[in-house]
Amino acid sequence: MTDVKHMKWWGWGLEGVGFHFEDKPDFAPFVQKAVALDISVPPVPPLSFDELTVEPPRITASFEAELVSIVGASHSTTDDMARVVHTYGKSIRDLLRVRRNEIARVPDVVVYPADEAEVQRIVDAVVTEGAVLIPFGGGSNIAGSLEPLADEKRTIVSLDLGRLRRVLDIDEGSGLARIQAGAQGPDLEEQLNARGWTLGHFPDSFTHSTLGGWVATRSSGMQSDKYGDIADIARGLRMVRPGTVVVLRPLPSTSTGPSVREMIIGSEGRLGVITEVTVQVHRQPAxxxxxxxxxxxxxxxxxxxxxxxxxxxxxxxxxxxxxxxxxxxxxxxxxxxxxxxxxxxxxxxxxxxxxxxxxxxxxxxxxxxxxxxxxxxxxxxxxxxxxxxxxxxxxxxxxxxxxxxxFDTPYLRDFLLDRGAAADVSETAAPWSKLQKVYDDTVAAANKAYDALGVHGWIMCHLSHSYHSGACLYFTFAFVHGDDPIAQYEVVKSSIQQAFIDAGGTLSHHHAVGVEHSPWMEQDISAGGVALMQGLFDAADPGQQFNPGKILGTPITPEEVADRVAHAPRAGTPAH
Amino acid sequence: MTDVKHMKWWGWGLEGVGFHFEDKPDFAPFVQKAVALDISVPPVPPLSFDELTVEPPRITASFEAELVSIVGASHSTTDDMARVVHTYGKSIRDLLRVRRNEIARVPDVVVYPADEAEVQRIVDAVVTEGAVLIPFGGGSNIAGSLEPLADEKRTIVSLDLGRLRRVLDIDEGSGLARIQAGAQGPDLEEQLNARGWTLGHFPDSFTHSTLGGWVATRSSGMQSDKYGDIADIARGLRMVRPGTVVVLRPLPSTSTGPSVREMIIGSEGRLGVITEVTVQVHRQPAxxxxxxxxxxxxxxxxxxxxxxxxxxxxxxxxxxxxxxxxxxxxxxxxxxxxxxxxxxxxxxxxxxxxxxxxxxxxxxxxxxxxxxxxxxxxxxxxxxxxxxxxxxxxxxxxxxxxxxxxFDTPYLRDFLLDRGAAADVSETAAPWSKLQKVYDDTVAAANKAYDALGVHGWIMCHLSHSYHSGACLYFTFAFVHGDDPIAQYEVVKSSIQQAFIDAGGTLSHHHAVGVEHSPWMEQDISAGGVALMQGLFDAADPGQQFNPGKILGTPITPEEVADRVAHAPRAGTPAH
Incomplete structure (x- = not known):
C-alpha cells in the first residue's frame, strides 16, 4: 500500500502524540477559570473506528479499474479508513462530526498519483466519467474545503498529492525552488536546508500541511512580515486541468492582464489540481x-x-x-x-x-x-x-x-474535546485604524453568543501578521459544549465572522473559505465580486466536477446571524 | 465644454513642451553615432489636424441624447478632435499612425461623467444599446490598450475618467487613501503631499497617467522597490459593471478564494470601469x-x-x-x-x-x-x-x-519622429539567473532585426525594478525608418518580444498587454492560462462590449516572428 502518512482520523497529528498537562502546574486552574472545566475528571476518548458508519463506495468496476491502470493497484484504494481520513479537514466542526459518527458522504476512492502525468490522466478520466474530484494535501484545512457535498450522487475521487513531495530544483542564482505540491512543511524545509536555503513559510499547521495546500488556501506563515504570504512567495505554478496543464513560469512581476496566478492561488481545488510550485527561497540567515x-x-x-x-x-x-x-x-x-x-x-x-x-x-x-x-x-x-x-x-x-x-497548539483541541469542550480559531485582517474595533466587537459578539448559549466561554486573541496598512487578528475561542455542539459552535462561530465583516475585517486572513466561511463571501467581496468569481468557476468547470460547492455558496445576512443567536440552543438542550 | 486636459493629439505631453538639444552639446554627435541621424537637418513637423480623415460618428440620436441626459451636454461630445485624442495611446505605433493619417476607427462619442453614479448609468446604457465602451484615463498607454477594433460596427463610447480626480479620504491611522480613478499623478501627489503623505508611485508616465490607468495596466513606479507595484499598493477597489458596482474593501491581506482584486488589476477595461481605488500611502520621508x-x-x-x-x-x-x-x-x-x-x-x-x-x-x-x-x-x-x-x-x-x-524622455520620441526616426521601449522581468541571457539575446535579436531591415539601429537597457527573485530590464530602441515604418517597427518589436519569452522573461513588466503584446500571451502564460482568462472575460462580458479585443488575441509563434525578420522590408522599400 502507499507509504503516504496521514493524521489521526479523529484528531490532529500523529497517533501517540498529544497534549499533556501534568508538567504544567498552572494549566488546570487556568482551564477551570477560562471555561469552567475540571480537567481532572476522566476523559471520554473518541469512539473506535469500527463504530463509524461508512457507506460503501459508489464506483463502477470499470472506473475503478481505469484508476488502477493509471496509478497502480497499490496507489488506489476504497478502504474505509483511507476514505474517512480523506473526508474532512481538522476544523472543530470536522472533529465533532467524525467523533459523533456524523459522516454524510465520504470519497468513494482515494488515489495517490506518482507524478503530474498521472494527475493529468486521473483528471481526464474523472471528466469523462462524470465524476467529482477533490484534491487532498495534508488534510489540515479548517474551513471545510475538503468535504464532499452531502448530497453528491456522483463518484467522488479524492486525489492525494502525498507522493509528490520532492524539491525538484533550486535556482541558486535567483532564490527560486521548484517543489512538488504534495511536499509537507518539514519535508521541504529539510530538503532546502540541506542546501542552505529556507522557504521561511511556517503556518501553525506547518508539520502536517503541504505546499499545494498552502497555495490553494492562501496560507500565511508566522514570519510573513519578512517572507510574505504564500501569494507573494509562489512565483510559478503548474496546475492540471482537463486536457491541459496551466504553466505559469516563475516571474518576479508581470503585466499580463488579470492575474491567472492569483486566480489559482486560493482556488481550493475548484479550478484543477496544483502539481508544482516555484517558490522564492532565501539563504538561511546568519x-x-x-x-x-x-x-x-x-x-x-x-x-x-x-x-x-x-x-x-x-x-x-x-x-x-x-x-x-x-x-x-x-x-x-x-x-x-x-x-x-x-x-x-x-x-x-x-x-x-x-x-x-x-x-x-x-x-x-x-x-x-x-x-x-x-x-x-x-x-x-x-x-x-x-x-x-x-x-x-x-x-x-x-x-x-x-x-x-x-506547532503544538492543535493537539490541545483534541485534549479538550475528550473532556467535552470545543475550541477553534478564527482570524481576520483589517486596516490598522479598525483593529481595536474589530477586537472589541468580536470579543463582545463571542460573549453575547456564550450568554445566549448559557455557557462559560472563552475568547483570546493575538496580532499575528503586520502589513503597511493593517494586520491580522487571530482569535481562539472555547466553551464546554452541550448535547448539540455543532449548533452551539455555529452560534459562536457565525457571531465572530459577522463581527469581523461588520467592523471592516475580512472573513479570513489565511484559513480560506471552504464551506465554513462561504456564507460571508458576498458581504466581504460584494455581490458583484462574487458574480465575477462565479463566472470564472462556471467557465472553468461547467460540469461542477472540481471540488464543487466550495468558496461560493448560499449567502448569510447579518439578520440571519442575529437570529441564530436569538434562537441559540442553551447548554444541555437536546439536539433539535 | 469639459475642463479635462489632454495630451497633444500627435505626441506626448502638452502643447508647447518638447525636447531641445541646443543646450546639450554631446547630443547631436551621439545621435549621429547611435542611429546615423543628422539632427541638424530641418525637422518635418506632423501634419495639421485638418489633414486627418475622421469618419463621422456612428451613433443614433436617441443614444446620444441618452448620454447627454446622463452627463449633461457639456460633458458629451462627438467633436473630431476629442474623438481622435481618445483613439490611441502613445506607443510609437500610435504616433506613426496618427501622423500618417492612419485611423481605422475612432470612438463615436466621448463622455466625461462626474461621478460613479453617472458611470453606472453610462455602463448600463451601453449594455442596453448594444454599444461598446472603452474607459480612458490619461491616454499614455503604449500597448494599444485604448484603440477601438478596426472593424467595429457598433457605436463606440470612450468613457473619460478625467473629472474623477479627487482624493476623497485619507485614513491616517492606516496609511490608506481613497482616490478617484481619474486622478493624474501630479494631481493626487499634490493632494496627498498637502497632508504630509505620498503614494510613492512614479512611473515614467507619471505626469500624464491616472490611478485608474495604473491599476488597469499593472503599472510600476520607479520607487517600486520600496513602495511596491500598483498591484501591491491598490488595496481596495470599486469597479462599475452592468447593473452593479464591485466593491472590494481595503484589506492588507485576505484569504477569500481566487483574488477578484487581482482579476480587476490589469483588466484594461475588459471587466468594467474602475472608479475608485484605495491605495497605501506613506508619510513623506524625512x-x-x-x-x-x-x-x-x-x-x-x-x-x-x-x-x-x-x-x-x-x-x-x-x-x-x-x-x-x-x-x-x-x-x-x-x-x-x-x-x-x-x-x-x-x-x-x-x-x-x-x-x-x-x-x-x-x-x-x-x-x-x-x-x-x-x-x-x-x-x-x-x-x-x-x-x-x-x-x-x-x-x-x-x-x-x-x-x-x-519624466522628460517621452518628449524625445516626438523630436526623433519629426526627423524620421522611430524610438520606443519594451520591458520585461525575469529571474536573476536569466537576466544576462535576456539581455544578450534581446540585444542580439534587435541587431539581427536591424540588419534584416538594413538600418543602423540602436538598443540600450537599464535594470529598473528589483525583487527578491528577479528584476525588470527596460530596453529603449531606435532606428531611422523607411517608407513603411510600422512594418519595420513590427520586425524589431516582435524580435525583442520573442527574445524576452525565449529567454525566460515575461512579455511586459509594467506596460500591459493591449493589442501590441497580446500575440505573446499564450507563450507567456500557456494555452491553459489563456483559456482560464478567456473564460473569465466571456462570463463577465458575454456581449464583448467592454474594450473588446484587448489582452487576448491571435497568438503568434516563434516561427512567425522569425519569418517576419526573414521578410523584413528593407530601408527605403515602399510599403507592401
Missing part, C-alpha cells in the same frame, strides 16, 4: 532571534506594532497577545522553563511598582533575521518604539520557548 | 536621496543589484544602465550641470588608471528613504556591496539630475 516583550495593555501593544510597521524597522515576526492569551501562554509553560524563568515574582513586582495591572499585561514576540549587525540595528529601532509605548524587553528565553511550542 | 554610482561594466552592475536585493539593505530605487544607456545619459546632460560636474576628465582618467574601459562603464542610481540615520545605515550597506563589485560612488549630484529629468 542570525535568527525571537525577542519577547511585555506591554502594559493591549492598546499599547497594538500601537507599538503599528508604529513598527510604519517605521524603518523590518522585523520578520510582529506578534502581540491580548491579556487573556498572555495569561494562557503563561499557564501552559512548563515548570522552571522558558517564560517562567523570566516571569519571576521579582519581575512582576517591579512591573506592579511601575503601575502595571498584571491582568492587563500583554506578551509580545518580535523576530529578527539577518547578519549579526543588522539584527542589532533592527532590535535597536524596535526597542525604541517598544519603550515609547511603555513596553519592556524580557530577552530571548520566552521567544525560544515560543519557537519550540509553536 | 530624507530622500538618489545616489549615483559607476560600475566598470554591465555584468558588475547586474551582480551588485542582485546582491543588494539579497542583502539586509532595502533601498527605494535600484537602477543600473548598460554602457550604451550610460553613454546616452551622459550625452543628454546639459553643459556644466549634474553629471558633467562629476564626470570630469579628472574622474575619467582616474578610472582609466584603474583599468576601466570607459566605453563599458555603467551608470547606476540607488535611492534611499527614511530617517537621516536610517539612510546613512542603508547607504553603508549598499556602498560595501557596490565596492565589492568594483563600483564607485559619485554622490548625489547626478541622482538629483536624474530626479529632475526622469
Amino acid at each position: 542570525v535568527r532571534e525571537v525577542q519577547a516583550y511585555f506591554f502594559p495593555n493591549w492598546k499599547a501593544g497594538l500601537a507599538a506594532m503599528h508604529e513598527i510597521s510604519e517605521s524603518d524597522a523590518s522585523p520578520s515576526i510582529t506578534r502581540v497577545s491580548d491579556a487573556r492569551e498572555s495569561g494562557f501562554s503563561l499557564a501552559t509553560r512548563k515548570e522552571s522553563k522558558g517564560v517562567s524563568s523570566f516571569v519571576t515574582k521579582t519581575l512582576m513586582s517591579v512591573l506592579q511598582r511601575r503601575g502595571w495591572v498584571l491582568e492587563d499585561m500583554c506578551l509580545s514576540f518580535i523576530g529578527f533575521e539577518g547578519s549579526s549587525s543588522h539584527v542589532s540595528y533592527e532590535k535597536k529601532l524596535v526597542s525604541k518604539i517598544v519603550r515609547k509605548h511603555g513596553g519592556l524587553g524580557v530577552g530571548k528565553g520566552p521567544g525560544a520557548l515560543y519557537d519550540q511550542k509553536k | 530624507v530622500r536621496e538618489v545616489q549615483a554610482y559607476f560600475f566598470p561594466n554591465w555584468k558588475a552592475g547586474l551582480a551588485a543589484m542582485h546582491e543588494i536585493s539579497e542583502s539586509d539593505a532595502s533601498p527605494s530605487i535600484t537602477r543600473v544602465s548598460d554602457a550604451r544607456e550610460s553613454g546616452f545619459s551622459l550625452a543628454t546632460r546639459k553643459e556644466s550641470k549634474g553629471v558633467s560636474s562629476f564626470v570630469t576628465k579628472t574622474l575619467m582618467s582616474v578610472l582609466q588608471r584603474r583599468g576601466w574601459v570607459l566605453e563599458d562603464m555603467c551608470l547606476s542610481f540607488i535611492g534611499f528613504e527614511g530617517s537621516s540615520s536610517h539612510v546613512s545605515y542603508e547607504k553603508k550597506l549598499v556602498s560595501k556591496i557596490v565596492r565589492k563589485h568594483g563600483g564607485l560612488g559619485v554622490g548625489k549630484g547626478p541622482g538629483a539630475l536624474y530626479d529632475q529629468k526622469k
Whole structure:
C-alpha cells in the first residue's frame, strides 16, 4: 500500500502524540477559570473506528479499474479508513462530526498519483466519467474545503498529492525552488536546508500541511512580515486541468492582464489540481532571534506594532497577545522553563511598582533575521518604539520557548474535546485604524453568543501578521459544549465572522473559505465580486466536477446571524 | 465644454513642451553615432489636424441624447478632435499612425461623467444599446490598450475618467487613501503631499497617467522597490459593471478564494470601469536621496543589484544602465550641470588608471528613504556591496539630475519622429539567473532585426525594478525608418518580444498587454492560462462590449516572428 502518512482520523497529528498537562502546574486552574472545566475528571476518548458508519463506495468496476491502470493497484484504494481520513479537514466542526459518527458522504476512492502525468490522466478520466474530484494535501484545512457535498450522487475521487513531495530544483542564482505540491512543511524545509536555503513559510499547521495546500488556501506563515504570504512567495505554478496543464513560469512581476496566478492561488481545488510550485527561497540567515516583550495593555501593544510597521524597522515576526492569551501562554509553560524563568515574582513586582495591572499585561514576540549587525540595528529601532509605548524587553528565553511550542497548539483541541469542550480559531485582517474595533466587537459578539448559549466561554486573541496598512487578528475561542455542539459552535462561530465583516475585517486572513466561511463571501467581496468569481468557476468547470460547492455558496445576512443567536440552543438542550 | 486636459493629439505631453538639444552639446554627435541621424537637418513637423480623415460618428440620436441626459451636454461630445485624442495611446505605433493619417476607427462619442453614479448609468446604457465602451484615463498607454477594433460596427463610447480626480479620504491611522480613478499623478501627489503623505508611485508616465490607468495596466513606479507595484499598493477597489458596482474593501491581506482584486488589476477595461481605488500611502520621508554610482561594466552592475536585493539593505530605487544607456545619459546632460560636474576628465582618467574601459562603464542610481540615520545605515550597506563589485560612488549630484529629468524622455520620441526616426521601449522581468541571457539575446535579436531591415539601429537597457527573485530590464530602441515604418517597427518589436519569452522573461513588466503584446500571451502564460482568462472575460462580458479585443488575441509563434525578420522590408522599400 502507499507509504503516504496521514493524521489521526479523529484528531490532529500523529497517533501517540498529544497534549499533556501534568508538567504544567498552572494549566488546570487556568482551564477551570477560562471555561469552567475540571480537567481532572476522566476523559471520554473518541469512539473506535469500527463504530463509524461508512457507506460503501459508489464506483463502477470499470472506473475503478481505469484508476488502477493509471496509478497502480497499490496507489488506489476504497478502504474505509483511507476514505474517512480523506473526508474532512481538522476544523472543530470536522472533529465533532467524525467523533459523533456524523459522516454524510465520504470519497468513494482515494488515489495517490506518482507524478503530474498521472494527475493529468486521473483528471481526464474523472471528466469523462462524470465524476467529482477533490484534491487532498495534508488534510489540515479548517474551513471545510475538503468535504464532499452531502448530497453528491456522483463518484467522488479524492486525489492525494502525498507522493509528490520532492524539491525538484533550486535556482541558486535567483532564490527560486521548484517543489512538488504534495511536499509537507518539514519535508521541504529539510530538503532546502540541506542546501542552505529556507522557504521561511511556517503556518501553525506547518508539520502536517503541504505546499499545494498552502497555495490553494492562501496560507500565511508566522514570519510573513519578512517572507510574505504564500501569494507573494509562489512565483510559478503548474496546475492540471482537463486536457491541459496551466504553466505559469516563475516571474518576479508581470503585466499580463488579470492575474491567472492569483486566480489559482486560493482556488481550493475548484479550478484543477496544483502539481508544482516555484517558490522564492532565501539563504538561511546568519542570525535568527525571537525577542519577547511585555506591554502594559493591549492598546499599547497594538500601537507599538503599528508604529513598527510604519517605521524603518523590518522585523520578520510582529506578534502581540491580548491579556487573556498572555495569561494562557503563561499557564501552559512548563515548570522552571522558558517564560517562567523570566516571569519571576521579582519581575512582576517591579512591573506592579511601575503601575502595571498584571491582568492587563500583554506578551509580545518580535523576530529578527539577518547578519549579526543588522539584527542589532533592527532590535535597536524596535526597542525604541517598544519603550515609547511603555513596553519592556524580557530577552530571548520566552521567544525560544515560543519557537519550540509553536506547532503544538492543535493537539490541545483534541485534549479538550475528550473532556467535552470545543475550541477553534478564527482570524481576520483589517486596516490598522479598525483593529481595536474589530477586537472589541468580536470579543463582545463571542460573549453575547456564550450568554445566549448559557455557557462559560472563552475568547483570546493575538496580532499575528503586520502589513503597511493593517494586520491580522487571530482569535481562539472555547466553551464546554452541550448535547448539540455543532449548533452551539455555529452560534459562536457565525457571531465572530459577522463581527469581523461588520467592523471592516475580512472573513479570513489565511484559513480560506471552504464551506465554513462561504456564507460571508458576498458581504466581504460584494455581490458583484462574487458574480465575477462565479463566472470564472462556471467557465472553468461547467460540469461542477472540481471540488464543487466550495468558496461560493448560499449567502448569510447579518439578520440571519442575529437570529441564530436569538434562537441559540442553551447548554444541555437536546439536539433539535 | 469639459475642463479635462489632454495630451497633444500627435505626441506626448502638452502643447508647447518638447525636447531641445541646443543646450546639450554631446547630443547631436551621439545621435549621429547611435542611429546615423543628422539632427541638424530641418525637422518635418506632423501634419495639421485638418489633414486627418475622421469618419463621422456612428451613433443614433436617441443614444446620444441618452448620454447627454446622463452627463449633461457639456460633458458629451462627438467633436473630431476629442474623438481622435481618445483613439490611441502613445506607443510609437500610435504616433506613426496618427501622423500618417492612419485611423481605422475612432470612438463615436466621448463622455466625461462626474461621478460613479453617472458611470453606472453610462455602463448600463451601453449594455442596453448594444454599444461598446472603452474607459480612458490619461491616454499614455503604449500597448494599444485604448484603440477601438478596426472593424467595429457598433457605436463606440470612450468613457473619460478625467473629472474623477479627487482624493476623497485619507485614513491616517492606516496609511490608506481613497482616490478617484481619474486622478493624474501630479494631481493626487499634490493632494496627498498637502497632508504630509505620498503614494510613492512614479512611473515614467507619471505626469500624464491616472490611478485608474495604473491599476488597469499593472503599472510600476520607479520607487517600486520600496513602495511596491500598483498591484501591491491598490488595496481596495470599486469597479462599475452592468447593473452593479464591485466593491472590494481595503484589506492588507485576505484569504477569500481566487483574488477578484487581482482579476480587476490589469483588466484594461475588459471587466468594467474602475472608479475608485484605495491605495497605501506613506508619510513623506524625512530624507530622500538618489545616489549615483559607476560600475566598470554591465555584468558588475547586474551582480551588485542582485546582491543588494539579497542583502539586509532595502533601498527605494535600484537602477543600473548598460554602457550604451550610460553613454546616452551622459550625452543628454546639459553643459556644466549634474553629471558633467562629476564626470570630469579628472574622474575619467582616474578610472582609466584603474583599468576601466570607459566605453563599458555603467551608470547606476540607488535611492534611499527614511530617517537621516536610517539612510546613512542603508547607504553603508549598499556602498560595501557596490565596492565589492568594483563600483564607485559619485554622490548625489547626478541622482538629483536624474530626479529632475526622469519624466522628460517621452518628449524625445516626438523630436526623433519629426526627423524620421522611430524610438520606443519594451520591458520585461525575469529571474536573476536569466537576466544576462535576456539581455544578450534581446540585444542580439534587435541587431539581427536591424540588419534584416538594413538600418543602423540602436538598443540600450537599464535594470529598473528589483525583487527578491528577479528584476525588470527596460530596453529603449531606435532606428531611422523607411517608407513603411510600422512594418519595420513590427520586425524589431516582435524580435525583442520573442527574445524576452525565449529567454525566460515575461512579455511586459509594467506596460500591459493591449493589442501590441497580446500575440505573446499564450507563450507567456500557456494555452491553459489563456483559456482560464478567456473564460473569465466571456462570463463577465458575454456581449464583448467592454474594450473588446484587448489582452487576448491571435497568438503568434516563434516561427512567425522569425519569418517576419526573414521578410523584413528593407530601408527605403515602399510599403507592401
